[in-house]
Amino acid sequence: MTRSNSKTPAAGIKWAGFCRPFSSKAALNDVIGNDTDSSVAVMEPQERVDPFSLVANELSLIATRLRSMVAAEVPNLASAAEYFFKIGAEGKRFRPTVLLLMATALDVHIPELSPPGIGDTLPTDLRTRQQRIAEITEMIHVASLLHDDVLDDADTRRGVGSLNAVMGNKLAVLAGDFLLSRACLTLASLKNTEVVTLIATVVENLVTGETMQLTTASNKRFSMEYYMQKTYNKTASLMSNSCKSVALLAGHTAEIAMLAFEYGKNLGLAFQLIDDVLDFTGTSASLGKGSLSDIRHGIITAPILFAMEEYPQLRAVVDKGFDNPANFDIALEYLGKSRGIERTKELAMKHANLAAAAIDSLPQSDDEDVIKSRQALIDLTRRVITRNK
Amino acid sequence: MTRSNSKTPAAGIKWAGFCRPFSSKAALNDVIGNDTDSSVAVMEPQERVDPFSLVANELSLIATRLRSMVAAEVPNLASAAEYFFKIGAEGKRFRPTVLLLMATALDVHIPELSPPGIGDTLPTDLRTRQQRIAEITEMIHVASLLHDDVLDDADTRRGVGSLNAVMGNKLAVLAGDFLLSRACLTLASLKNTEVVTLIATVVENLVTGETMQLTTASNKRFSMEYYMQKTYNKTASLMSNSCKSVALLAGHTAEIAMLAFEYGKNLGLAFQLIDDVLDFTGTSASLGKGSLSDIRHGIITAPILFAMEEYPQLRAVVDKGFDNPANFDIALEYLGKSRGIERTKELAMKHANLAAAAIDSLPQSDDEDVIKSRQALIDLTRRVITRNK
Numbered sequence: 001m002t003r004s005n006s007k008t009p010a011a012g013i014k015w016a017g018f019c020r021p022f023s024s025k026a027a028l029n030d031v032i033g034n035d036t037d038s039s040v041a042v043m044e045p046q047e048r049v050d051p052f053s054l055v056a057n058e059l060s061l062i063a064t065r066l067r068s069m070v071a072a073e074v075p076n077l078a079s080a081a082e083y084f085f086k087i088g089a090e091g092k093r094f095r096p097t098v099l100l101l102m103a104t105a106l107d108v109h110i111p112e113l114s115p116p117g118i119g120d121t122l123p124t125d126l127r128t129r130q131q132r133i134a135e136i137t138e139m140i141h142v143a144s145l146l147h148d149d150v151l152d153d154a155d156t157r158r159g160v161g162s163l164n165a166v167m168g169n170k171l172a173v174l175a176g177d178f179l180l181s182r183a184c185l186t187l188a189s190l191k192n193t194e195v196v197t198l199i200a201t202v203v204e205n206l207v208t209g210e211t212m213q214l215t216t217a218s219n220k221r222f223s224m225e226y227y228m229q230k231t232y233n234k235t236a237s238l239m240s241n242s243c244k245s246v247a248l249l250a251g252h253t254a255e256i257a258m259l260a261f262e263y264g265k266n267l268g269l270a271f272q273l274i275d276d277v278l279d280f281t282g283t284s285a286s287l288g289k290g291s292l293s294d295i296r297h298g299i300i301t302a303p304i305l306f307a308m309e310e311y312p313q314l315r316a317v318v319d320k321g322f323d324n325p326a327n328f329d330i331a332l333e334y335l336g337k338s339r340g341i342e343r344t345k346e347l348a349m350k351h352a353n354l355a356a357a358a359i360d361s362l363p364q365s366d367d368e369d370v371i372k373s374r375q376a377l378i379d380l381t382r383r384v385i386t387r388n389k
Numbered sequence: 390m391t392r393s394n395s396k397t398p399a400a401g402i403k404w405a406g407f408c409r410p411f412s413s414k415a416a417l418n419d420v421i422g423n424d425t426d427s428s429v430a431v432m433e434p435q436e437r438v439d440p441f442s443l444v445a446n447e448l449s450l451i452a453t454r455l456r457s458m459v460a461a462e463v464p465n466l467a468s469a470a471e472y473f474f475k476i477g478a479e480g481k482r483f484r485p486t487v488l489l490l491m492a493t494a495l496d497v498h499i500p501e502l503s504p505p506g507i508g509d510t511l512p513t514d515l516r517t518r519q520q521r522i523a524e525i526t527e528m529i530h531v532a533s534l535l536h537d538d539v540l541d542d543a544d545t546r547r548g549v550g551s552l553n554a555v556m557g558n559k560l561a562v563l564a565g566d567f568l569l570s571r572a573c574l575t576l577a578s579l580k581n582t583e584v585v586t587l588i589a590t591v592v593e594n595l596v597t598g599e600t601m602q603l604t605t606a607s608n609k610r611f612s613m614e615y616y617m618q619k620t621y622n623k624t625a626s627l628m629s630n631s632c633k634s635v636a637l638l639a640g641h642t643a644e645i646a647m648l649a650f651e652y653g654k655n656l657g658l659a660f661q662l663i664d665d666v667l668d669f670t671g672t673s674a675s676l677g678k679g680s681l682s683d684i685r686h687g688i689i690t691a692p693i694l695f696a697m698e699e700y701p702q703l704r705a706v707v708d709k710g711f712d713n714p715a716n717f718d719i720a721l722e723y724l725g726k727s728r729g730i731e732r733t734k735e736l737a738m739k740h741a742n743l744a745a746a747a748i749d750s751l752p753q754s755d756d757e758d759v760i761k762s763r764q765a766l767i768d769l770t771r772r773v774i775t776r777n778k
Contacts, residue, residue, distance in 0.1 A: 147562050150539065170603070173536050173562060174596055180566075181592035184573055188585035196577035196585060203570035207563050214559070 051376035051383075052093060055100040062096050062135050069182065070175075095141055095239065096134035098267065098380065102246050102260055103130040104373035105359065129249050132186050136199060137242040139183040144206050146176035195248055198241040209233025213299060221300050222308060222315055228269070235275075236268030259358045263377065266355035271384045273348035276301035277341055278388065280332075295331065296322060302347065304331070307340035345385075352381040440765035440772075441482060444489040451485050451524050458571065459564075484530055484628065485523035487656065487769060491635050491649055492519040493762035494748065518638050521575050525588060526631040528572040533595050535565035584637055587630040598622025602688060610689050611697060611704060617658070624664075625657030648747045652766065655744035660773045662737035665690035666730055667777065669721075684720065685711060691736065693720070696729035734774075741770040 052059070150172045180203065187196050212220070212230040220226045243264030247257040279294045280303055294301050300318060308314045314334045322328045335341070356378045365371060441448070539561045569592065576585050601609070601619040609615045632653030636646040668683045669692055683690050689707060697703045703723045711717045724730070745767045754760060 147566060150558060150562050169539060169558065173539050174599055174603075177536060177569075178593065178596040178600075180569060181589055181596060184589035184592060185586065188582050188589050191582040193577050193580040193582065193585075196582075197574065200570055200573035200577050203573060204567065207567040207570060210563055211567075 051101060051380050052097055054372065054376050055097055055104075058100050058131060058134075059093055059096055062131060062138070063093075066135060066138060070178070095137045095242070098239065098264070098377070099130070099134040099137060099242055099246055101373045101376050101380075102243050102263070103127065103250070104369050105362065105377055106247055106250055106252060106256065106260065107367070107370055107373075126250060129190055130246050132190055133195070133242055133245045133249065136183045136186050137238060139179040139186075140199070140203060140206070140238060143176040143179040143183070146172045146179070148210070150176075190249070192249060195245045198245050198248075202238045202241045205233040205237035209235075209237075218315070218319060222305065222318075224302070224305050227300070227302060227305055231269060231272045232265070235272040236265045239268040240265035256362065259361055262358040263355045266351040266358065267381060267384060270348045270351040270355065270381065273302055273344055273351065274385060274387065277303060277344050277348070280335070280341065295328070298322070302344040303335055303340035305340075306343040307335045307338035310338045310340075348385055352385045355381045440490060440769050441486055443761065443765050444486055444493075447489050447520060447523075448482055448485055451520060451527070452482075455524060455527060459567070484526045484631070487628065487653070487766070488519070488523040488526060488631055488635055490762045490765050490769075491632050491652070492516065492639070493758055494751065494766055495636055495639055495641060495645065495649065496756070496759055496762075515639060518579055519635050521579055522584075522631055522634045522638065525572045525575050526627060528568040528575075529588070529591060529595070529627060532565040532568040532572070535561045535568070537599070539565075579638070581638060584634045587634050587637075591627045591630045594622040594626035598624075598626075607704070607708060611694065611707075613691070613694050616689070616691060616694055620658060620661045621654065624661040625654045628657040628660075629654035645751065648750055651747040652744045655740040655747065656770060656773060659737040659740040659744065659770065662691055662733055662740065663774060663776065666692060666733050666737070669724065669730065684717070687711070691733040692724055692729040694729075695732040696724045696727035699727045699729075737774055741774045744770045 150169045183199070187199055190196075209230050209232075212226065212233065215221060240261045241264070244257050244261040247260040252260075276294065279291060279301065282291070295304065298321065304314070304318065308318075311334045314331065317327060317331050317334065320327050322331070359374050359377050362374065365374075539558045572588070576588055579585075598619050598621075601615065601622065604610060629650045630653070633646045633650040636649040641649075665683065668680060668690065671680070684693065687710065693703070693707065697707075700723045703720065706716060706720050706723065709716050711720070748763050748766050751763065754763075
């Protein structure tokens with residue numbers, strides 16, 4: 001079922017240097033392996049559904065559960081619940097959206113759930129269990145933001161005062177720990193130790209990624225391989241392992257679970273690569289309009305790493321650090337005349353395409369909801385690449 | 390098998406205001422329900438074994454595993470591993486010692502392990518699984534110390550520079566998160582979701598306890614009930630739930646698991662009550678020789694709460710806070726003329742006795758190791774009360 005890369009892209013759908021056909025009748029037929037009768041399965045472009053609206057009701061349910069849980073159980077942490085919902089709506093809904101869409105996209109042949117174990121009183125309904133994964137993922141994501149805020153003394157995150165700045169380190173650490181313990185409790189309620197292991201690995205990866213970022217060794221800071229591993233740990237591990245968890249809960253085969261994992265991994269990598277570009281460019285196309293916060297903190301990301309390949313003398317500049325503003329300008333100058341930004345976007349595109357290919361490789365389905373959700377997942381790979389914030 | 394409280398204590402064993410007979414032949418017979426032939430089962434006092442040395446080999450194994458795990462996996466966190474082993478030896482071994490002794494103490498009728506599930510490649514040997522609980526408990530304990538250090542800007546903990554002071558908040562939060570994720574991974578490897586739930590509850594209790602301590606509402610700060618709940622959350626939950634986990638892994642009944650829980654809970658409460666006394670008295674018997682760090686931070690503990698019952702005017706003094714040193718002296722004066730310290734010690738003793746009673750209530754055993762371990766657990770209840778550091 002994997003679409004051949006050599007195929008001519010559907011007319012009218014051109015996407016930067018890469019071609020990623022989607023949402024046209026021909027392309028969708030290709031995805032779903034149905035070239036004859038597509039009256040139900042294929043939506044015309046004007047019928048395309050926004051990925052977020054496709055799961056809006058469930059997203060709202062999950063948001064309410066998360067908010068009431070934090071507020072009700074620990075009144076002192078109510079401000080943490082506020083934080084949940086004040087940060088940019090896009091950011092806060094992205095992960096649950098992916099997971100709910102994945103749940104429907106994999107809803108091909110849902111096997112009977114294995115009989116519940118003794119004392120198993122918690123959610124046996126598959127969809128509810130998958131919603132729990134979305135909640136757990138959001139809890140872990142917010143916990144990592146809270147703890148990162150402590151780490152970095154960040155005053156703002158996405159334009160909103162960080163909980164840390166408003167409430168102090170004390171509450172930020174506690175709120176993060178609380179969310180982690182709630183995530184762990186919710187995980188335990190699913191009574192699937194393979195999923196517990198996957199999600200525990202995510203938390204470990206988040207820490208390892210943050211620790212990798214602290215390194216001062218040049219051979220690591222200036223290594224693209226090290227950067228990609230760090231990016232996987234910090235960003236892609238959560239998405240890949242939670243997607244895989246959604247598949248495993250549904251009782252899918254290891255092959256299907258791996259496709260879900262590959263989707264999440266490559267979407268996460270593409271997302272972060274674009275994030276690293278935006279840190280330089282901001283909403284404009286020009287250098288230096290972003291917050292430049294990474295390089296100011298000595299964090300070397302893909303654009304600089306690619307620029308270094310063209311201009312090895314940039315290494316010495318970066319090694320000196322940026323206490324001297326002149327040095328900072330020199331580094332940006334090298335980046336500007338290099339293909340660093342362009343190559344980073346290309347790499348992001350490659351991973352977005354790999355994510356889409358994973359969805360294309362799923363077994364075919366005639367179910368309209370399944371097809372819509374798969375289309376939405378592919379649509380997200382495009383949104384991640386084309387976003388400018 | 391529960392010993393009657395009205396029984397005359399064994400001659401020669403008097404313990405403060407309470408009588409807690411132990412380690413005499415008569416008392417041990419009473420514990421093990423064997424009044425006739427005790428040639429093997431009963432140890433003479435001079436044969437009593439130090440609780441720590443009874444499990445020294447396993448403790449060393451666990452310490453090595455913990456140290457190598459942290460150092461090997463995340464070199465940047467190696468300093469956290471150092472921290473593990475630099476803090477007072479007593480403190481660091483207390484929890485694993487209790488759990489290993491409990492494992493042996495419950496080794497009455499170990500049932501066959503249920504057959505391992507699919508993909509279950511991890512420890513199936515019961516004793517190894519119980520050792521994992523000891524490791525998990527130590528990881529969670531150290532993680533909470535690390536995060537508490539961030540919270541309180543503690544410069545020292547037990548005379549050793551805190552990781553926070555030496556390495557900064559960044560590494561302290563990361564090291565704590567890393568230990569929590571490792572604890573979660575180790576938990577998952579045990580493939581027992583009831584145990585996962587118990588331990589996840591512990592982490593939540595630790596956070597809730599810390600949050601409760603932040604409250605500024607007088608009706609909570611000055612409530613003995615609130616204080617005891619906070620103390621359970623912050624100290625006793627970890628011990629009680631891990632003791633229960635050791636019992637559950639061995640396949641014991643709910644009744645036995647509850648006795649293990651009660652032992653851990655009451656030992657933890659007694660431990661913390663004495664800690665709160667020592668904060669005032671230090672190693673001396675007189676007031677004001679301790680670090681007085683609780684009251685300096687506005688944390689109201691049992692001695693002050695009991696003093697308030699005798700001298701209600703102390704409430705107004707405490708409510709003013711201790712920015713004014715004169716106010717501080719007035720509070721200590723009230724405490725000194727009250728029975729606050731004495732009543733706190735009595736309450737600690739009551740809980741120590743309840744812990745010992747839980748061990749006494751276990752089904753009898755003729756196994757020498759079982760008897761020795763039970764004696765050691767009872768011995769620990771005495772050590773917790775009589776310690777002066």
